[in-house]
Amino acid sequence: MTMLQIDSLSKHFTLHLRGGLELPVLKQVSLEVQAGECVALLGASGQGKSTLMKCLYGSYGADSGAIWFDASAGRIDIAQATPQQMLALRRKDIAYVSQFLRAVPRVPALDVVAERWLQARPELDADEAQDEAREEVRRLFARLHLPESLWDLPPATFSGGEQQRVNIARGFIEPARLLLLDEPTASLDAANRRVVIELIHQARAAGTAIVGIFHDEEVRDAVASRCVPVH
Numbered sequence: 001m002t003m004l005q006i007d008s009l010s011k012h013f014t015l016h017l018r019g020g021l022e023l024p025v026l027k028q029v030s031l032e033v034q035a036g037e038c039v040a041l042l043g044a045s046g047q048g049k050s051t052l053m054k055c056l057y058g059s060y061g062a063d064s065g066a067i068w069f070d071a072s073a074g075r076i077d078i079a080q081a082t083p084q085q086m087l088a089l090r091r092k093d094i095a096y097v098s099q100f101l102r103a104v105p106r107v108p109a110l111d112v113v114a115e116r117w118l119q120a121r122p123e124l125d126a127d128e129a130q131d132e133a134r135e136e137v138r139r140l141f142a143r144l145h146l147p148e149s150l151w152d153l154p155p156a157t158f159s160g161g162e163q164q165r166v167n168i169a170r171g172f173i174e175p176a177r178l179l180l181l182d183e184p185t186a187s188l189d190a191a192n193r194r195v196v197i198e199l200i201h202q203a204r205a206a207g208t209a210i211v212g213i214f215h216d217e218e219v220r221d222a223v224a225s226r227c228v229p230v231h
């Protein structure tokens with residue numbers, strides 16, 4: 001089943017500090033991703049891989065082209081979606097593990113992740129379901145070897161690798177239809193890289209379509225069903 005169909009997507013940036021110079025980044029990118037597939041984006045630094053991911057997440061608009069996505073509520077063109085539609089998609093259908101965690105200050109790591117689990121279940125009473133959500137998160141944190149002493153602390157002061165694991169937990173706690181992974185293992189040790197590889201295999205088996213950037217070739221070989229150059 002085709003989960004994502006990108007048709008001739010183009011995007012440029014205007015560099016205002018350089019006299020309005022136009023920098024074309026995505027030039028008619030087309031790509032189809034099936035449910036259960038993991039497509040690895042290839043290309044040197046600066047080729048537009050992260051920009052493409054941000055277009056798929058609706059953070060950037062496009063100049064032209066379409067991003068057809070098979071959302072749970074029906075097919076939608078992400079390139080044309082309203083901010084409200086995009087927020088609804090992010091609540092359940094699309095997960096994004098970015099290179100950097102942008103956590104809300106003062107929210108404990110457990111709740112940063114539990115929030116996503118709860119958001120995907122609007123039918124539950126958030127207060128009543130809180131314990132169950134936290135229990136799910138504790139299991140995943142333990143699997144990712146995140147020290148238990150950190151679980152109740154806000155991630156702002158965590159190390160890069162610890163923040164990345166909170167980010168990964170948030171991306172995987174709830175199976176999404178589309179999962180975007182931007183360098184998910186960049187700051188992880190070998191044991192945790194293996195956990196992420198397992199999590200990706202599980203997500204694929206559950207039918208998630210994955211688009212990822214993996215500089216680590218070993219990880220890429222282990223998870224990708226296909227590699228696609230971005231240029």
Ligand SMILES: Nc1ncnc2c1ncn2[C@@H]1O[C@H](COP(=O)(O)OP(=O)(O)O)[C@@H](O)[C@H]1O
Binds near residue numbers: 013043046047051
């Ligand atoms: N918000 C932005 N404004 C202006 N230029 C940008 C912006 N984001 C990225 N770029 C430029 O677009 C190009 C592609 O960037 P990026 O998508 O981050 O590449 P990659 O992830 O492949 O390394 C780079 O030349 C980068 O400098």
Ligand SMILES: [Mg+2]
Binds near residue numbers: 049050051
């Ligand atoms: Mg990048």
